[in-house]
Amino acid sequence: MSTPKPTGSIRRRLVIQLAIIAALLSLAFFFTVRFVAEQAATDTQDNILAASATSIADAVYSEGGAVRLELPYSALSMLGTISEDRVFYRVIVDGTTLTGYEDLPISDARNTSRTPLFETMEYRGDNVRTATVSRTLSVGNQSRTVLVVVGQTRLGLAAISTRITTTATAVGVGFFLFATALSAFAAQNALSPLNKLAESVARRGPNDLRPVVATTPTELVPLVSGLNGFMRRLRDALNRSEDLIAEAAHRIRTPLATVRTQAEVIHRQMERPKNRNSVREMIRAVDESSRSAGQLLDHAMVTFRSDQLETQDIDPKELLQEVVDRLSPTAELKDIQIDLQLPENNVSISGDPILLQNAARNILDNAIKYSPGETEIVVRLIPSDPCRIDFIDQGRGFADADIRNLTKRFSRGTNVNDIVGSGLGLTIADDVARAHGGKLVIGTNENEVGACVSLVLPLS
Amino acid sequence: MRFLLVEDNEELAKALGDRFALDGHVVDHAPSLGDAELRTRTVAYDLILLDIMLPDGDGREFLRSHRTNADSTPVIVLTARSEVSDRVGLLDLGADDYITKPFDFSELEARSRAVLRRLGGAANNSKEFCGVVFDSTAGQVTFNGHSEALRNRELRLLEIFFNAPGKIFSKSYLMDRLFSFQDDVSENAIEVYIGRLRRKLQDSPVTIETVRGVGYHMTQKT
Numbered sequence: 001m002s003t004p005k006p007t008g009s010i011r012r013r014l015v016i017q018l019a020i021i022a023a024l025l026s027l028a029f030f031f032t033v034r035f036v037a038e039q040a041a042t043d044t045q046d047n048i049l050a051a052s053a054t055s056i057a058d059a060v061y062s063e064g065g066a067v068r069l070e071l072p073y074s075a076l077s078m079l080g081t082i083s084e085d086r087v088f089y090r091v092i093v094d095g096t097t098l099t100g101y102e103d104l105p106i107s108d109a110r111n112t113s114r115t116p117l118f119e120t121m122e123y124r125g126d127n128v129r130t131a132t133v134s135r136t137l138s139v140g141n142q143s144r145t146v147l148v149v150v151g152q153t154r155l156g157l158a159a160i161s162t163r164i165t166t167t168a169t170a171v172g173v174g175f176f177l178f179a180t181a182l183s184a185f186a187a188q189n190a191l192s193p194l195n196k197l198a199e200s201v202a203r204r205g206p207n208d209l210r211p212v213v214a215t216t217p218t219e220l221v222p223l224v225s226g227l228n229g230f231m232r233r234l235r236d237a238l239n240r241s242e243d244l245i246a247e248a249a250h251r252i253r254t255p256l257a258t259v260r261t262q263a264e265v266i267h268r269q270m271e272r273p274k275n276r277n278s279v280r281e282m283i284r285a286v287d288e289s290s291r292s293a294g295q296l297l298d299h300a301m302v303t304f305r306s307d308q309l310e311t312q313d314i315d316p317k318e319l320l321q322e323v324v325d326r327l328s329p330t331a332e333l334k335d336i337q338i339d340l341q342l343p344e345n346n347v348s349i350s351g352d353p354i355l356l357q358n359a360a361r362n363i364l365d366n367a368i369k370y371s372p373g374e375t376e377i378v379v380r381l382i383p384s385d386p387c388r389i390d391f392i393d394q395g396r397g398f399a400d401a402d403i404r405n406l407t408k409r410f411s412r413g414t415n416v417n418d419i420v421g422s423g424l425g426l427t428i429a430d431d432v433a434r435a436h437g438g439k440l441v442i443g444t445n446e447n448e449v450g451a452c453v454s455l456v457l458p459l460s
Numbered sequence: 461m462r463f464l465l466v467e468d469n470e471e472l473a474k475a476l477g478d479r480f481a482l483d484g485h486v487v488d489h490a491p492s493l494g495d496a497e498l499r500t501r502t503v504a505y506d507l508i509l510l511d512i513m514l515p516d517g518d519g520r521e522f523l524r525s526h527r528t529n530a531d532s533t534p535v536i537v538l539t540a541r542s543e544v545s546d547r548v549g550l551l552d553l554g555a556d557d558y559i560t561k562p563f564d565f566s567e568l569e570a571r572s573r574a575v576l577r578r579l580g581g582a583a584n585n586s587k588e589f590c591g592v593v594f595d596s597t598a599g600q601v602t603f604n605g606h607s608e609a610l611r612n613r614e615l616r617l618l619e620i621f622f623n624a625p626g627k628i629f630s631k632s633y634l635m636d637r638l639f640s641f642q643d644d645v646s647e648n649a650i651e652v653y654i655g656r657l658r659r660k661l662q663d664s665p666v667t668i669e670t671v672r673g674v675g676y677h678m679t680q681k682t
Contacts, residue, residue: 247513268636326557
């Protein structure tokens with residue numbers, strides 16, 4: 001049986017596609033979380049910086065024509081809560097630094113309102129975020145501009161960002177793995193009706209061409225309908241071909257039977273040995289063609305059934321009894337006794353009963369055909385493991401040189417003389433034995449007269 | 461014995477009928493299933509020989525209804541198909557045996573005999589001559605309260621003589637009846653079996669005599 005070459009797996013494709021989607025979603029999740037979290041952290045720092053700067057600006061006052069500042073403790077302590085960041089501030093009155101770090105840069109875009117202006121800059125080797133607020137203070141008759149800059153390094157923010165990144169990465173990877181596992185499960189689950197369908201079709205015997213009637217998902221209905229249609233067409237074709245073979249066999253064999261029977265009648269009425277021999281040869285030719293046709297059909301059937309071996313537990317004792325009963329009348333015609341030796345204990349082999357019966361029948365038929373009259377054929381079942389079925393006759397046996405070739409198709413021994421045969425009997429038996437994991441052993445009778453052919457078959 | 465032959469081929473049916481008649485059997489020929497059903501309803505047969513492919517249907521249907529009606533008359537199927545699955549199917553349907561066309565008449569005869577023996581035989585299948593009773597189904601000859609078992613060829617040979625006591629049969633005729641076309645034997649082989657029958661019948665009131673240059677016949681001892 002030929003197995004189709006797979007060009008990919010639907011399940012794998014589904015899992016890969018779902019995993020790619022999961023990965024994209026994980027990345028989007030990661031960047032979104034990081035952006036939102038960093039934005040939130042920055043906003044928080046900005047709010048505190050603004051509050052600090054506003055608080056300082058509010059603490060500036062005028063006294064005696066001078067601008068003074070009572071730096072509120074809380075203005076800087078609120079910045080200390082974020083982390084170990086360093087805090088810088090500078091209060092400038094009309095361009096002159098009143099207090100704080102004189103080198104703390106002021107933005108070029110001077111803020112002239114109380115709305116804080118935020119900037120990020122490099123200061124003393126650190127990345128610093130600043131908030132600048134402006135306030136106008138009346139000193140005497142003059143209006144003076146007070147600029148308050150409060151800055152803070154971004155180390156805490158960087159730490160928060162790293163923590164958020166790590167957490168977002170872990171959550172993203174976790175989400176990806178979980179989503180991939182779910183994808184695999186979903187793909188498996190989605191494909192299970194297809195697998196069940198495939199199993200139920202594969203479990204069927206070679207002759208089971210009934211339509212599939214199991215409930216199927218909507219998506220599989222076209223496939224099942226197609227399959228049922230195909231099986232219907234196959235069944236019709238098989239029926240037609242079986243009918244054709246049956247009809248052809250009937251048309252050919254019935255006239256042959258008439259020819260043979262008439263030839264027998266004519267043969268009986270003939271006196272001259274020469275004429276009698278001619279008619280005899282004619283009858284033998286009819287027998288030979290008939291036998292060959294039968295054996296060829298049997299061989300085709302054995303090949304077909306062996307390919308799709310359907311096994312069941314078989315009692316070889318029963319099977320042998322049936323074969324011996326069936327062939328006893330043929331043996332009796334030559335006064336050949338068949339001694340069937342069966343063990344008392346139960347033996348069970350696993351196989352196709354039709355094939356095994358065919359193999360046994362072919363071997364026994366050969367034994368009868370090649371045995372002289374008034375002899376004995378022993379059919380013996382030895383219940384060892386593997387079990388052995390011996391067919392021992394007192395016929396002409398096998399020439400040593402022939403034994404190797406006897407199981408080849410159409411091969412016959414050199415000592416068959418004019419006995420009618422097709423050269424397929426032992427081929428069939430050998431094919432059947434091999435299909436069952438056994439073998440056919442061709443040898444010589446223990447008494448050196450005749451043949452011993454053994455079917456060796458594993459027990460159930 | 462009375463046989464029913466269900467076969468649509470007239471020539472084959474006639475040849476088989478003639479051949480069975482040689483053994484003293486009566487063969488009714490039914491060329492169709494309808495005819496066969498009619499005959500089985502009115503006549504009690506010892507054996508039915510049934511072809512499978514008939515002009516008005518499948519012989520297997522006949523076989524099925526025959527068994528459904530609990531008719532125990534044995535049936536041997538004459539089939540043109542030889543595949544094992546078909547043969548097994550026929551036995552499952554209730555055929556007692558089958559034979560594949562074309563067949564050796566001796567084999568058909570042997571199978572008929574085996575089936576009848578297995579099923580207990582026909583009501584009366586023995587023949588009597590001068591106090592010697594020959595029973596082909598039991599395979600024995602009885603005289604003076606003593607029975608002799610006969611081997612197959614001895615039985616078939618003696619049956620020929622009992623079917624026509626006194627009639628002379630040539631060697632070649634007996635050869636044809638006793639050996640198949642596959643057997644390579646000389647005409648002298650028949651003397652071996654005649655010799656055996658004589659030994660088995662030596663204490664009986666009959667013997668098989670040689671008619672020089674013509675053949676053999678069974679006759680009462682003088």
